[in-house]
Amino acid sequence: MSILIDDRTRLLVQGLGRDGAFHAKLMKEYGTRVVAGVHPGRGGSMYEGFPVFDTAAEAVEKTGADCSVLFVPASAAGDAILEAAHAGIELVVAITEGIPVSEMSRVVAEIETMDVRLVGPNCPGLISPGKAKVGIMPGDIFDRGGVGVVSRSGTLTYEVVRSLSKAGMGQSTAVGMGGDPVGGMKFVDYLELFEEDPDTEAVVLVGEIGGSDEEDASRFVAESMSKPVAGFIVGRTAPPGKRMGHAGAIISGGSGTAEAKVAALEAAGIPVADVIDELPDLLRKRTGG
């Protein structure tokens, strides 16, 4: 098992431009069942052995796709998320960076009323090692195993995973949930799924400055989780009021600081690593392994 995606996932790729085409190929090579592409104007053609459609609705109808990954430019991405949701896709993974917050808050308000989950936007996607990869991460750093990883960033997730894999700790599923202020699923949503997943034994939560997601996650872990969780928070050296790359990574008026997040995690009994390489040991202590 794993969460959200596995070897039965039927993936639709929305946007087969330069990035979409490149990563569609890599996802397929990883073993993901890529069943369709959507690129308005290119319906009827084939790419890398899968059919391309003009609309998501047609792609879902003809191929039974249940998950989609977006490589659509920021100005059209909100619309593409809604298109996928209305076509009946159950899990939409939005890689696209730079979508206006106002657009995302409208999209989120609409999909909250629907039976669909959103990962991202502005994220690397997710991977269930050995089963499926829906995103842009390098597949070879991941190993199959029992650690669930959920993170707000991209390359930092890879760094954490590399450290876990090196210590012999494979992953059930690793998710980069995205660095924007308004997006889809939050830490709590992923933690809930990891708690239910029989193959996940422990979870690593990688947070950063800005917002209150880590604080909410701490509360959830203290109240509702039986599995061990270890944390890592970046942005301890970030100055207030400055956006640190991710639109969501900003300390505003004393809230969203790394100190507050570390304190919240620790108060919930979650050990927090000072440096990434401490994470495997912290997990080992918590799992007694």
Next chain:
Amino acid sequence: MKLEEFQAKALFRQYGLPVPEGLVATRVEEAVSAAERLGLPVVVKAQVKAGGRGKAGGVKLVRTVEECREAASGILGMTIKGYPVERVLVDPAQSIGSEFYVGITTDRRKRRPVLMTSASGGVDIEEVARSTPERIFFHTIDPRYGLRSFEARGMAFRLFDSKEQVLACARIMVDLWRCFDGCDASLAEINPLALLTDGSLVALDAKIVLDDNALYRHPDFEELRLPTDEERKEQEAKRMGLSYVRLDGSVGCMVNGAGLAMATMDLIKHLGGTPANFLDIGGSSSPEKVVGAMKLLMRDSNVRSVFVNVFGGITRCDDVARGLVEALGSMGDPPPMVVRLTGTNEREGVRILSETGISATSDMTEGARRAIGLAEAGASGGAS
């Protein structure tokens, strides 16, 4: 992008919000003639993108031409929280009865815009939130419908008793929503919203922060950019596809990915060094980008060494290494640097760099430690 008060007030005016008829001045005599045109008394206000102007002496009520001249010459040229004051706004003085707060921002937890109001206006709203949270009222806005009049009235009744003031305030809230939404703002705030002694309401101050992700929809906002020197560097970086924030330390950082860039800064601090900056070079690391990033780092005279931390994922480490070699070859006097490469083809990458005499490693902690050492050696060398 943060706007200055006079720019925010101009946008407010476009959306029908009541603001004083102020004038902007960049020179003392200009401020004096503005005061004469508006009629004394006036308020002379420093225009900077920072709060706490009043406390810093950047806002002065003046009753005579002499006082105006004195205030303007004092304020122009001041530095408030690192921002040099290049402009003042001259506003006609108002006869204030009481002060309120009205603001709209995005509630990240609810993932929707939120309207916030308080009868405790005129002070730092975050201070009010800390000390007397019961004095702030919140209303979540459904962005699909916007702020409706009945919702605004409901909020206005919590601040005012008189029907005229409730209706005027509700109107202001709806117009503020239209402004927030129409400009794709991440914050639109009136603090204070003043109830004047004649019973009317006016926005004495205005704050707008625009969502950088949405600027492509507002090409006309480009001319509102009044960058400080520091912000100019950040923008220049942005044009090259880099994300840069300067700090005060001595170890320059060049990293791919925002999260990893923050982790790198934190690690340097943890090991006893001081990071000079946040710099995310993004996904693809072409030689041109690396050269640009390196030049940006070297413009900061505090930088004593550079730590390049790249997690080669889809990007191959050997490609990055070749790019770095090429980049450094084109630079006259490269700084002492350490490159940490890991991921796809890391051995080959480290080998290429080592052959050209660049200190390379595949371990992040080891790399950071070496870069700190080089910075310390550079600092003591510079002092002797």
